[in-house]
Amino acid sequence: MRRTADFVIIGGGIVGLGLALEARRRHPRARLVLLEKEPACGLHASGRNSGVLHAGFYYTADSLKARFTRIGQERLIRYCRERGLRVNACGKLVVARTEAELPGLDELLRRGRANGVALEEVTAAEARKLEPNARTVERALFSPSTASVDPEEVVDSLVRDARAAGISVRTDTAYLGRRGDGVRTSAGDISAGYVVNAAGLHADRIARDFGFAAKHAIVPFRGLYLYAERADGFLRRHVYPVPDLRHPFLDVHFTVTVSGKVKIGPTAFPALWREHYEGLGNFRAVEFLEVGRRTAGLFLANAFEFRRLAWRELPKSWKRGLVARAQELVAPPIAGFRWHWGRPGLRAQLVDLAARRLEMDFRCEGDDRSFHVLNAVSPGFTCVFPFCEFAFDEIERRLGASRTDPRPGERAPHPGEAVRVDA
Numbered sequence: 001m002r003r004t005a006d007f008v009i010i011g012g013g014i015v016g017l018g019l020a021l022e023a024r025r026r027h028p029r030a031r032l033v034l035l036e037k038e039p040a041c042g043l044h045a046s047g048r049n050s051g052v053l054h055a056g057f058y059y060t061a062d063s064l065k066a067r068f069t070r071i072g073q074e075r076l077i078r079y080c081r082e083r084g085l086r087v088n089a090c091g092k093l094v095v096a097r098t099e100a101e102l103p104g105l106d107e108l109l110r111r112g113r114a115n116g117v118a119l120e121e122v123t124a125a126e127a128r129k130l131e132p133n134a135r136t137v138e139r140a141l142f143s144p145s146t147a148s149v150d151p152e153e154v155v156d157s158l159v160r161d162a163r164a165a166g167i168s169v170r171t172d173t174a175y176l177g178r179r180g181d182g183v184r185t186s187a188g189d190i191s192a193g194y195v196v197n198a199a200g201l202h203a204d205r206i207a208r209d210f211g212f213a214a215k216h217a218i219v220p221f222r223g224l225y226l227y228a229e230r231a232d233g234f235l236r237r238h239v240y241p242v243p244d245l246r247h248p249f250l251d252v253h254f255t256v257t258v259s260g261k262v263k264i265g266p267t268a269f270p271a272l273w274r275e276h277y278e279g280l281g282n283f284r285a286v287e288f289l290e291v292g293r294r295t296a297g298l299f300l301a302n303a304f305e306f307r308r309l310a311w312r313e314l315p316k317s318w319k320r321g322l323v324a325r326a327q328e329l330v331a332p333p334i335a336g337f338r339w340h341w342g343r344p345g346l347r348a349q350l351v352d353l354a355a356r357r358l359e360m361d362f363r364c365e366g367d368d369r370s371f372h373v374l375n376a377v378s379p380g381f382t383c384v385f386p387f388c389e390f391a392f393d394e395i396e397r398r399l400g401a402s403r404t405d406p407r408p409g410e411r412a413p414h415p416g417e418a419v420r421v422d423a
Helices: 014-026 064-083 099-114 124-130 151-164 200-209 285-301 303-317 319-327 384-399
Strands: 003-010 032-035 092-095 120-123 139-143 147-149 168-170 175-179 182-185 188-197 216-223 226-229 238-241 253-256 262-265 338-341 345-352 363-366 370-375
Touching: 003 014, 003 182, 014 032, 014 151, 014 188, 014 384, 064 147, 064 151, 064 384, 092 124, 099 139, 120 124, 124 139, 147 151, 151 168, 175 200, 188 200, 188 384, 200 216, 200 345, 200 370, 216 285, 226 319, 262 319, 285 303, 303 319, 319 338, 345 370, 363 384, 370 384
Parallel strands: 003 032, 003 188, 032 168, 092 238, 188 370
Antiparallel strands: 092 139, 120 139, 175 182, 182 188, 216 345, 226 262, 226 338, 238 253, 253 262, 363 370
């Protein structure tokens, strides 16, 4: 059976849901369909997110991440509080493990000020007052606005908003390919006025069906956290190390969850196929060969110091190695805690195949028929609202004024507000 929609959004993670709600806000009478191949939304990257709402001081001022993170954090915290969702406004300490990392603190402070982020430089003694168990050399940075939320609560709330706004959220409906002016799905064909691809781990594959992502591919990285049993109250705040700003991974850190639990991680080791969470689950031979070939090519070419990154990650695959790395950030011994692994997550990291480098910022491609979110990794969760507004600005620029709304109507409210939808 062939159905018709003005906009078809592929992917029911937080970005797909945000894009669907932004489409409804701008086009209150449009027919909107969101496709999610799983039984529920947010079962991949969004639902397995760390839950940290970042402040925005890691990124250079000319990046989209810097542009969206601060305002995205403010808006998502406000959204959670308006919906009665839990927020842990715990703040974050960034500590120096050695004197060699002190210039890195200076650079983070410079970036934070350039991005308009509230960020405080504190002495080691002041850092201990903020977080008695943290350890730092000489000084640290304190981000008072960094917070934690429950990612599943946020996703479930956005699903409720989408359905209340008249968006057809079709779970258990997989995208199978492009067909003419629409898409093939496991529940039949859909004729689409415009296709928006926010499929995360599969975004590059779908983009190629529409003639995009020719020089890019997603390489999945597997992330694991260790949770401390009965360690509530051990930390009041997140504790992070100074990162290597040449790479997108923040190294092992302490996260305080929305419920006050403590976890350490994540790892960032290349996965062997797109949905390689555990064992042979979701194994696809074609993906195994495709991802393996790309990973081996990066390793052999040593692109973006891939070998060093891989060897650095290897010890973190075991509890002892991960705990030892985390111990560098806090004074009290943590090896005696009872640790257990949490659910694995996967980072859909876009790689520029021609330049052999990781894409460090948001990246989208599209035309007047389709739009593809190819790279929306951390802090994509934090940035969801302003990023989706930006994405729809780009979509409407590509569509042109004559096609911005097939069924014109008054401007709709922001996500979560009531909206009337014509049948």
